[in-house]
Amino acid sequence: MSGILDSVNQRTQLVGQNRLELLLFRLNGRQRFGINVFKVREVLQCPALTAMPKLNPLVRGIAHIRGQTISVIDLSMATGGRRIEDLKTAFIVIAEYNRSVQGFLVGAVERIINTNWDAIMPPPQGTGRASYLTAVTEVEGELVEILDVEKILNEISPLNTEVSAEVASTLNTDAHKDKIIFIADDSSVARNQVKRALTTLGMEIEMAKNGLEALKRLKEIAEETGDVTDKVGVLVSDIEMPEMDGYTLTAEIKNTPELQKLHVVLHTSLSGVFNQAMVKKVGADDFIAKFHPDELASAVQKWLGPEE
Structure with missing residues (x-):
């Protein structure tokens, strides 16, 4: 319990300081991407995936992880890239968005970095994947792209926006x-x-x-x-x-x-x-x-x- 409380205290110290932690990963190739650590439950080597009929083409399959059935979305395909082929060397980032848990298939996972939100900038205009970005930042002289996961999820399973x-x-x-x-x-x-x-x-x-x-x-x-x-x-x-x-x-x-x-x-x-x-x-x-x-x-x- 003390470990959890220490972790909470450490992260609440970031509040008001405009700071965040990013998990860096790659899809296909050298381009780095980032996701807020707060959204990540865990990262694991891609397990065996079960194909299901009538799945969205962007969903590579279903994984059974810790007693829970999770859809695994190919993030490369979801952003207009080619599919991640070698599942044996791929990873799944398990994250919680919009009250549900999803698995995101990525090619490689690097590390967690601590940075400032004022170093996170709106995406540049005119890039091919810009519609799937919410922000970009620079790490070690390279551009890191932060994906609009809400857009990706809405394309796969649109949310109801109507008030009852x-x-x-x-x-x-x-x-x-x-x-x-x-x-x-x-x-x-x-x-x-x-x-x-x-x-x-x-x-x-x-x-x-x-x-x-x-x-x-x-x-x-x-x-x-x-x-x-x-x-x-x-x-x-x-x-x-x-x-x-x-x-x-x-x-x-x-x-x-x-x-x-x-x-x-x-x-x-x-x-x-x-x-x-x-x-x-x-x-x-x-x-x-x-x-x-x-x-x-x-x-x-x-x-x-x-x-x-």
């Missing part, structure tokens, strides 16, 4: 029609999923691609109005974002007088034992795991506050 009729009937934001809902997320797929779900509330929605962009815009609004809450009803923010993550964004908001009354809902595919400690430390109002439109819409309604 039952929940929709309980939503009433008439008193807040003059305010906006602000969304910050680096994944274009995730931004649009959140937007579609929250459109049910009938309010104007504004979006930013990362925490730094969101913070600048919120400060602009505060300069115009005197207090950001005069215009913005609630902020829904991802945690993993280039340049400034959601934890740091929240801490900046809560430490800025003209922003600190803004309610912040952290909405993320990250899961695990660390999040609640981190959410409490930075002062976020709520934490919602992606992606359940009913829970998200209800949380936004809650933090908009009572009718004025």
Whole structure:
């Protein structure tokens, strides 16, 4: 137990410091890729895969790992590359996204590095694989690509973004029609999923691609109005974002007088034992795991506050 607590304490020290840990891996060839360690449950040599009828072509098979059946997605194929052929030398990165566990087939796994979110930059425009990237960074003079896993998963198994009729009937934001809902997320797929779900509330929605962009815009609004809450009803923010993550964004908001009354809902595919400690430390109002439109819409309604 003390080992787990020490690990939690070590990672919560990163909160507000805009830092993260990346697991580096390769698909086919020399190009390096990265995934946030928080999303990784374990990494193991690729076990025997069981072929199943009618699987998506990007799913190479099913693996039985520690009593659980896990779909194994070929990350190279999923991003438009050639399939990973030699499964005997390949690895599976087992990760949790959007309340489910997936296995990602990769060619090789390197190591974990500790870096700053401000060293993680938006992807360059015009590259062939750019639509599958949320960010890039540089390690040892080489470009590391961070994949938009939410986009990949949505292409394989699209998420429902509609709020149920039952929940929709309980939503009433008439008193807040003059305010906006602000969304910050680096994944274009995730931004649009959140937007579609929250459109049910009938309010104007504004979006930013990362925490730094969101913070600048919120400060602009505060300069115009005197207090950001005069215009913005609630902020829904991802945690993993280039340049400034959601934890740091929240801490900046809560430490800025003209922003600190803004309610912040952290909405993320990250899961695990660390999040609640981190959410409490930075002062976020709520934490919602992606992606359940009913829970998200209800949380936004809650933090908009009572009718004025």
